[in-house]
Amino acid sequence: xxxxxxIKQLFADYLTGVKIFNxxxxxxxxxxxxxxxxxxxxxTQIAHxxxxxxxxxxxxxxxxxxxTGTGKTAAVKYVARKLQQQCQENKERxxxxxxxxxQETNTTYRIMxxxxxxLNPDEVVPFTGLPTDALLVxxxxxxxxVCAGTVCFVVLDEIDVLVKKTGDETLYHLTRMNAQLQSAKxxxxxxxxxxxxxxxxxxxxxxxxxxEEILFPPYNAGELSDILAARAERSFQAExxxxxxxxxxxxxxxxxxxxxxxxxxxxxxAGELAERKGKQMVTEDLVYLAQEDMSRDCVEDFLSRSxxxxxxxxxxxxxxxxxxxxxxxxxxxxxxYCELYRLVERDTPLTLRRVTQxxxxxxMIGILETKTKSDGRHGRSxxxxxxxxxxQIQKSFASDARLGTLLDYxxxxxxxxxxxxxxxxxxKRLL
Numbered sequence: 001x002x003x004x005x006x007i008k009q010l011f012a013d014y015l016t017g018v019k020i021f022n023x024x025x026x027x028x029x030x031x032x033x034x035x036x037x038x039x040x041x042x043x044t045q046i047a048h049x050x051x052x053x054x055x056x057x058x059x060x061x062x063x064x065x066x067x068t069g070t071g072k073t074a075a076v077k078y079v080a081r082k083l084q085q086q087c088q089e090n091k092e093r094x095x096x097x098x099x100x101x102x103q104e105t106n107t108t109y110r111i112m113x114x115x116x117x118x119l120n121p122d123e124v125v126p127f128t129g130l131p132t133d134a135l136l137v138x139x140x141x142x143x144x145x146v147c148a149g150t151v152c153f154v155v156l157d158e159i160d161v162l163v164k165k166t167g168d169e170t171l172y173h174l175t176r177m178n179a180q181l182q183s184a185k186x187x188x189x190x191x192x193x194x195x196x197x198x199x200x201x202x203x204x205x206x207x208x209x210x211x212e213e214i215l216f217p218p219y220n221a222g223e224l225s226d227i228l229a230a231r232a233e234r235s236f237q238a239e240x241x242x243x244x245x246x247x248x249x250x251x252x253x254x255x256x257x258x259x260x261x262x263x264x265x266x267x268x269x270a271g272e273l274a275e276r277k278g279k280q281m282v283t284e285d286l287v288y289l290a291q292e293d294m295s296r297d298c299v300e301d302f303l304s305r306s307x308x309x310x311x312x313x314x315x316x317x318x319x320x321x322x323x324x325x326x327x328x329x330x331x332x333x334x335x336x337y338c339e340l341y342r343l344v345e346r347d348t349p350l351t352l353r354r355v356t357q358x359x360x361x362x363x364m365i366g367i368l369e370t371k372t373k374s375d376g377r378h379g380r381s382x383x384x385x386x387x388x389x390x391x392q393i394q395k396s397f398a399s400d401a402r403l404g405t406l407l408d409y410x411x412x413x414x415x416x417x418x419x420x421x422x423x424x425x426x427x428k429r430l431l
Contacts, residue, residue, distance in 0.1 A: 013278075019237055020275045020282065026235040027268040029069075029261040032077045037230060038223040039071045045214050046079045053095050053151045053187075054086065058178060061188040061209050063159075065195050066216030069259030072191045073099075073157055075216070080153070093150035100155065102162035108132070108170045111162070112139050115154065119146045136173060140180050147184035159190040160197050168205045175208040218258020224250035227260055228267055236271060241282050245270065248287050266290055299367070299388060300396040308402070309350055312340050313358045315403055316411070317368065317386055318393045323414040327383045330356055336411040343409075344402050359384065 025031060036043060042064075052059045064072045080097045087094045098118050105114050109128070112135050116125040119142040125135070143152055154174060156162065162170060177186045188209070190197075195215075198206065219227070228246045249270070253263035269290035274282045303311055316336035320328045334352050341349040350358075359382070362368040370384040386393060398404050 014275070017278060018275070018280055020240050020271050020279075022235060022237050024235055024268060024271070026231050027264045027271075029264065031231075032074050032081075033230065035230075036071060036075055036078050037227050038219065039075050039216070042071070042214055042216055043075050043079055045212075046075060047082070049212055050079060050083055050095075050153075053083065054090070054092070056149070058151065058185045059153075059187045061175070061190070061211040062214060063190045063192065063197065063209075063211045064214045064216060065192055065197065067193055067218060067257075067259065069257065069261035069263075070216040070218055071260060072216050073155075076155055076189055076191070087150075093148075095151045095153060096147055097153045097155060099157065102156055102158045102160075106162050106165050108166055108173065109135065111156075111170050112136065112173070115139055116142050119143065119152075140177060143177070143181060143184040143186065147186075149183055151185045151187055153187050153189055155189045155191065157191045158193065160192040160194045160200065163197070163200045168201050171201070171205050171209065175205065219254065219260055219263075220258065221247075221251045221254035224254050224258075224260060224263045228263055231264060232267065235268075236282070240271075240274075240280070242284060244284050245282050245287055248284055252287070252291055262294075266294060269294060299392055300399070302365070303396045303400075308344075309341075309354075310358050310361065311397075311400070311403060312344070313337050313355055314362060314367065314386075314393070315397060315406060316340055317359075317362075317384060318390065318397070319406075319409060319411050320413060321386055322390060323410065325413060328385060330359065330382045330384070332411075332413045333359065333384070336413060339411055340403075340406060340409065343406065356382070 026033075046062065049062055050059050064076070066072050077097075077099075080095075084094045084097075096119075098115060100111060100114055102111075105111055109130075109132065112132075113125045113127050113130075116123075116135075116138050125138060130138075146152075156170075171188065171190075174186060174188055188211075190211075201209070225247050228250055232241060232246055246267070249263055249267045253259060253266055256262070266287065270286045271282050273279075273286045273290055273293075277286075279286070303314070313333065316333050316339075317328060319340075320332055320336060325332060330352075334355050337355055338349045359368060359370060363370045363384070366387055368384050369387045370382050372380055372382045374380050394407060397407055
């Protein structure tokens with residue numbers, strides 16, 4: 001750790017030290033280059049669909065599939081920019097593109113409110129409080145005012161997240177909006193990481209979606225190398241990259257992901273390591289160090305530094321979920337925690353209240369998902385499940401000298417399901 005007294009010197013050394021980067025923003029996943037490499041087929045498909053807007057028609061809706069970092073969003077933005085430039089040259093109304101990330105905006109109400117606010121930021125629609133029908137009226141009114149005589153393309157990035165969480169109600173409303181519009185038009189561009197996304201949609205939405213589908217396959221090593229070389233030319237100072245660095249980053253990313261974002265992040269991290277170490281060049285060794293740094297498991301790192309009590313609580317939830325206990329209540333977790341604790345320690349386990357606080361901590365950092373529900377006359381109970389993969393939890397505990405041997409332990413709640421609690425206080429009385 002750098003002492004506080006050295007921070008000022010650290011900043012000074014950075015400002016006067018070796019300059020590796022020219023403009024690292026070119027390595028950002030949000031940067032859209034002037035030309036998109038190795039996506040000619042997909043770009044041509046998008047352009048053929050959208051060109052109808054040049055003559056005032058309503059383009060077909062589009063569903064785009066592909067894993068993360070395969071150029072889906074960049075391709076849409078590239079074609080959108082070209083389409084808008086063409087309309088400006090023809091002195092025609094320019095189509096409007098609204099980009100919404102469904103990881104962040106993931107309910108029908110929030111999607112519609114966000115559309116309203118993007119169309120007219122001066123009249124903000126609250127993100128809660130309006131009846132759905134009133135909100136839909138506001139959306140159509142603003143579309144008529146702002147998009148009269150042109151098309152509004154609603155781009156829903158990670159649309160599968162939205163549909164999994166709230167169903168396809170958003171798509172249902174958007175696909176039927178053109179019937180209520182007079183001079184404005186709406187088209188949907190859905191971007192999904194899941195190839196079977198359409199299986200999530202109801203028949204009524206599929207019938208009105210009338211979509212065209214475009215697949216974005218993962219990049220291979222040669223394609224990633226071309227993409228990195230084009231970005232590196234503008235990102236780095238001249239002659240600071242060893243010749244093998246770009247092909248190596250491409251090969252490593254292609255082997256694991258086929259993901260341009262990961263390849264760009266790897267190259268950027270290698271450059272940043274060169275800066276921090278005061279190196280004159282970005283070398284292959286730094287690429288491998290960057291890969292090791294990026295591959296570090298945050299969950300494993302967190303658990304290795306966490307108190308024993310918190311790790312045992314998480315192990316209790318893991319074992320219950322592993323053996324199919326559903327739903328998992330706080331009482332069952334507490335009972336299992338007590339069993340596990342007595343296997344590794346001799347003193348008294350924590351109280352139920354303190355274990356409940358640890359469960360809340362695990363919920364706050366995103367490892368557990370918890371919900372509190374009423375059990376009627378039996379009171380209220382907290383239900384939970386692990387948010388990340390069980391394999392990741394198992395890997396993290398496998399290296400734990402004290403708890404790794406308990407990964408196959410069968411809790412009493414699994415061996416004696418007849419003792420399943422009616423509420424969270426049952427086990428407190430039992431123990």
